[in-house]
Amino acid sequence: SPMMSVLASASTSWQNNPCVDTAAPYHKQPWCDASLSIDERITDMLGRMSLDEKIPNLNTAGVEIKSLGLSAYNWWEEASSGVSGGKQTTKFAYPITTGMSFNRTLWRLTGRQIGHEARALMNAGQAGSSFWAPVINLAREPRWGRNIEVPGEDPYLVGEYAEAFVTGMERAPEDGGAHIQASACCKHYAANSMEHATEGGQTHTRHDFSATISRRDLVDSYL
Incomplete structure (x- = not known):
């Protein structure tokens, strides 16, 4: 809600x-x-x-x-590779590189550390409690300017990355995960990865996109 x-x-x-x-x-x-x-x-x-x-x-x-x-309160907080709005926070490698490791433990621990730092910043009044992370778009187009933010082009890989990252970010190990240490919001969930394309005579730029895709593509790539 x-x-x-x-x-x-x-x-x-x-x-x-x-x-x-x-x-x-x-x-x-x-x-x-x-x-x-x-x-x-x-x-x-x-x-x-x-x-x-x-x-x-x-x-x-x-x-x-x-x-x-x-x-x-402002929802706009970014944390896909570190808490972006905080001072002296850890800057992790971009997801496109950590995604290549195929290492769920690495993804979970990265999320956990980001969650730790996010909670510390919250308690200091320097951040909110909800973050737009991780980015789960698919790297479908090599010219897309935001490929560095996503784990890769494979739907299964991206899904596994999201599960590990969110689990690490949200579960506070000190209390066995009974409380959420930081709220993760997976962004650009489905059919949002075309930065510049022409479809049906209409050109879409990086400021908008077309979510008109085939049923097969929706099921195979996103759901």
């Missing part, structure tokens, strides 16, 4: 967190109670928000909700 961003903003930074003990009167409200399920917490939070507060939080950049003590 897009409203997960609202809960995410409540846990982004220990310095500005309405759910910590010092943040009265918010910390005793049900949506701050970590013993409740996510669904219960979201239901309680939504019940406290006006329509005017809900609508702007359905976009990439969620606005501040003063009535709940929540700061603004």
Whole structure:
């Protein structure tokens, strides 16, 4: 649910967190109670928000909700080869190179370290809790300008890479994976890898794309 961003903003930074003990009167409200399920917490939070507060939080950049003590939140965080917006973070090799290793352990450990650093930055108030990573487009066209961001051209390889990377990034080893240390969002899921092409007399540039593909290509390549 897009409203997960609202809960995410409540846990982004220990310095500005309405759910910590010092943040009265918010910390005793049900949506701050970590013993409740996510669904219960979201239901309680939504019940406290006006329509005017809900609508702007359905976009990439969620606005501040003063009535709940929540700061603004932005979904736009990149982490396919390291947390891009943070200071002094580890820069890993591009996925097109690590994908060539066919090494699931390497992919998982890379995701885990990125997740560790992402969580540290969250706690310092320097990052959000959701990241657009990994990139799971297929390297179908050698002239495509973003081939460095993807694991390769083979659908099976890309799927295995995504599973290992996401598992490493999200599962916090300190608690056996009971809590998500950073939320991974696999981006450009299907039929999005043509940067410049002409189809049916229409030219597509790097700013748009055509998702019109055959059923066979959809099943063989993406699903």
